Amino acid sequence: MLSLLIAGALQGAPAVEAPDDRTLSVRPFFSLGALEFELAAESGETLRYAPNSPLNLGLAVAYGGFGGSLSVAVDRVEDDDTHGDTDALDWSLYWYGEHWAVDFYLQVYEGLFAELGEGACDAGPSPNCAILPDAEVSRLGATVAYLFDPAFSLRAAFVQSAWQRASAGSWLVLASVDRVRFVVQDDDGVALTGGTLGGGYGHQWVSDGGWFVAPVVLLGLGPMYAEGVDEGWHLGRKATFKVGAGYNGPAFHTGVNAYADAPGVTLEGEDLTWTSLYVELYVGYRL
Helix, strand or coil, X not given: CHHHHHHHHHHCCCXXXXXXXXXXXXXXXXXXXXXXXXXXXXXXXXXXXXXXXEEEEEEEEEECCEEEEEEEEEEECCCHHHHCCCEEEEEEEEEECCCEEEEEEEEEEEEEEEEECCCCCCCCCEXXXXXXXXXXXXXXXXXXXXXXXXXXXXXXXXXXXXCCCCXXXXXXXXXXXXXXXXXXXXXXXXXXXXXXXXXXXXXXXXXXXXXXXXXXXXXXXXXXXXXXXXXXXXXXXXXXXXXXEEEECCCEEEEEXXXXXXXXXXXXXXXXXXXEEEEEEEEEEEC
């Protein structure tokens, strides 16, 4: 079936600039995700809380600029004995227009490990490593982006509900709001709620054969309210890197989407950073 889709896309594809907005896009995928907390102490030590990175199976469906995806964990990358047993849920809804893009997302990871020093858990439980089966980290939020030049298609680069034939780039403005909650046991945890405003640049390089690569870099600042530690308002910061790459034809598309999103804030003189990591391998078709 896959070979038939590839043959139809490469040999019998109509010469159009982009699919009609009423086109239905179906994109099954595998993904790896993580949502980690790192606390950098003044002594130089780093305490890291992280999930045993789950291998997720998911499905994304889009109709024109509207779409969404849902994925659940079917396996984990590390050994459960050394890094714990993590369950995961990853959900998103989005709308991508010519200039505007709106994303809503939810990430939930249950079952974490804690390590003092990078790689402390690789050799198994020790005084510098602990498995926390009841710990949970979640992130709920939304982003709104404005693209100055719609010749660079965010839809074609990251949700594959459009087809871009010419290379182009654009400056972007991004506003985001997040609530991140980290719980070690019961209700004993930390929550941070806030927003950032920033901007950046994205570009998509496209070959005549339909192969492409599209990186985006964004930076932002904004107010953040902390609960559970150093309560009150603080200045938060955020750095985001996204990249899409693969083949995107008039119908068939396959490739990889990846991003690293690292908001942070300084609490009680120590830097707290939570990093959202995501890599997705997909194969899709626009009907």
